[in-house]
Amino acid sequence: MTVLTLIACLSLLTWLWLTFCQGGFWRTDVRLPPGRADGPRPSVAVVVPARDEAEVLPLSLPSLLAQRYAGEARVVLVDDGSTDGTGELARHLGAAPGALPLTVTSPGEPPTGWTGKLWALRHGVELAGDVDYLLLTDADIAHEPDSLERLVASAESGYDLVSQMARLSVRTRWEQLIVPAFVYFFAQLYPFRWSNKPGSRTAAAAGGCTLVRREALARAGGVAAIRGAVIDDVNLARLVKRGGGRTWLGLADHVDSVRPYPELGQLWRMVSRSAYAQLRHNVFLLIGTVLGLVLVYLVPPVLTVVGALVLAPTVALPALAAWALMTYTFRPMLAYYGRPAREALLLPFTAALYLLMTVDSAIQHWRGRGAAWKGRTYPAPMREGREELREQPPCADGPAR
Known part of the structure; x- marks a missing residue:
């Protein structure tokens, strides 16, 4: 139980950080700021x-x-x-x-x-x-x-x-x-x-x-x-x-x-198309992401059930607290989409799907299929940023560097 208690506490600490120190990411009140109503409008x-x-x-x-x-x-x-x-x-x-x-x-x-x-x-x-x-x-x-x-x-x-x-x-x-x-x-x-x-x-x-x-x-x-x-x-x-x-x-x-x-397949492709690119095609970031998803989203419900079954409150209580924070922070997004609050309990299952989509994204890249979209495939990572521009002739949409 000592190892499980440590894992449950680590998950809880992670959720405390996410809830109170991650920029209030879960709040849905960031809406278009008011603008200037006077003066001529630009083209x-x-x-x-x-x-x-x-x-x-x-x-x-x-x-x-x-x-x-x-x-x-x-x-x-x-x-x-x-x-x-x-x-x-x-x-x-x-x-x-x-x-x-x-x-x-x-x-x-x-x-x-x-x-x-x-x-x-x-x-x-x-x-x-x-x-x-x-x-x-x-x-x-x-x-x-x-x-x-x-x-x-x-x-x-x-x-x-x-x-x-x-x-x-x-x-x-x-x-x-x-x-x-x-x-x-x-x-x-x-x-x-x-x-x-x-x-x-x-x-x-x-x-x-x-x-x-x-x-x-x-x-x-x-x-x-x-x-x-x-x-x-x-x-x-x-x-x-x-x-x-x-x-x-x-x-x-x-x-x-x-x-x-x-269909699930369409949503799966939407996510997996860019998931590994988001990780900069880095296998170590992939491993860290998978472990992070497990710790943050799967550990709380699993250890809540395990702790309750074996009567280990030092495992069940921190895991349950982490799950409660997860559920609490997801509710505003559900409300934004007009969904009932009870669906927040399904977030661990959805996170597991995203974990599989991320792994599938990496597998597709390793197979040379990369980011496939409407008949086009980008199998190899491409350098992104200003350094690429130096290799190109001047373009009308921006000055060459």
Whole structure:
């Protein structure tokens, strides 16, 4: 029992740290800051990379074309080699009366060293022209009519990058089990308050909805500076922050993903596609992550039951306390997604699934499949950051370094 008691106490100490010293990651009150409501509005280009998105585009693109924005705004949709008529559908949707100006373009296949999405973004940024802001948003993201106005107003209050984590679908049972935990784990890894604090080393963004000053993007090296990044949003925020920019990230109230994930396999691929890249393809970080997930999420319920069965209160009580903190901190995220508090008891099971997804991500990488997405695979880790940019010729989306 001595070893089990030590493990249970270590788990409890970890949860005490996470609850009170990890930037309040579990709180869901970090929402879009109020912005300036006066003065002329700067110009904005909305850049949407899209690959085989005909299924969701009718639910998302019209919301962008219908934005009520007081300044100059236009939409650039980059058809990234779609085979399902995405480009033609976008042009049809763009013909709606009163819609914002829409440009549909295709950059062709990405060259070696680029991910498809970032090659598309670079092309869209080039076509955007000399605008003040760029809204980088995914093809499955729907925006309320005042979303752009709110984002720009917040940025004008003193931010170079403003990003909202879109509310994901939780219609199916698997979505209800996986999605709230996905956002909870992300916030635990990148506490929003730390990320939003000037001078903090933590920096993150949500790729589905990121508004960035064109000047700040160019100062950071442009899209080319992160051209091989699988986790492009976090890397973009890091570059902007390192360049002296001020960034903000929080939960969304007016931005929603319309992409459904009705099956576990779809959610599994969503997570495993980038999990090992998040660990920088480092086997030691993988081992540490697996052990950490076991200690933090699996030890509390398992040792609570074991301690109760063998009548060992020195094992059961600290384990139960750790489980209580886990449950308590997960409840706000469940409330944000409109889920009942009792589902917090399922978090250990969900964490076990994430552990398996992470291991599977590493296995797929070792097999040469890497980050597979819509017919493309990035089997080898690519260097991310400014050092890559020195190997490239000057680009229109940012100065060469």
